[in-house]
Amino acid sequence: DARVTQTPRHKVTEMGQEVTMRCQPILGHNTVFWYRQTMMQGLELLAYFRNRAPLDDSGMPKDRFSAEMPDATLATLKIQPSEPRDSAVYFCASGSLGTGGNTIYFGEGSWLTVV
Amino acid sequence: DAKTTQPPSMDCAEGRAANLPCNHSTISGNEYVYWYRQIHSQGPQYIIHGLKNNETNEMASLIITEDRKSSTLILPHATLRDTAVYYCIVRVRGYNNNDMRFGAGTRLTVKP
16 A cells, blocks of 8 residues: 655654654655644644645744755655644645546654653 | 635434535635545545535545535444544645645544
């Protein structure tokens, strides 16, 4: 079964530390999304890429968050410096636009706790 | 994209059909209706999508009204494992549309 793989699954870090979350999209998918989920805000779209190019990162706090796709098999979301309010589940999703369905497939998430 | 309105929560008896409504009164002609669900602690999962015709797959059926202003997701024989948050999303399908934004969804609880 093809799936989106995220690492780490769980991370506890101290405030001020750098956090990097990684995502391996499904092979052949040309669009990658990053979402954040908290109890208060629900599922928020942070950023997305098409063919590795960033298309929209308006949902992302610019001062501390950055998202990149170094190659087609890896997407990263970095927080520097991390703050307690960044504690959330971060989901990566990928999809293949232009083909049947335009559906997107989610990974299992990276559970981040900043103390 | 058009916004959607869903009830915050619903209950359903195990083995019965679960009918989850979604209002999308401002949907435009080229926007599809998508349904996803999120089981606790997991990533959202695609269920079904449609444009104007009713659709059915192994998971569910999607009924879209003729004016396309609302739709209903039907789980024909709900099980306890169908307890989840169900999201209704409308978006344009195509290469130039990329985002998928989720609302609050409906929390479905299937009870024994």
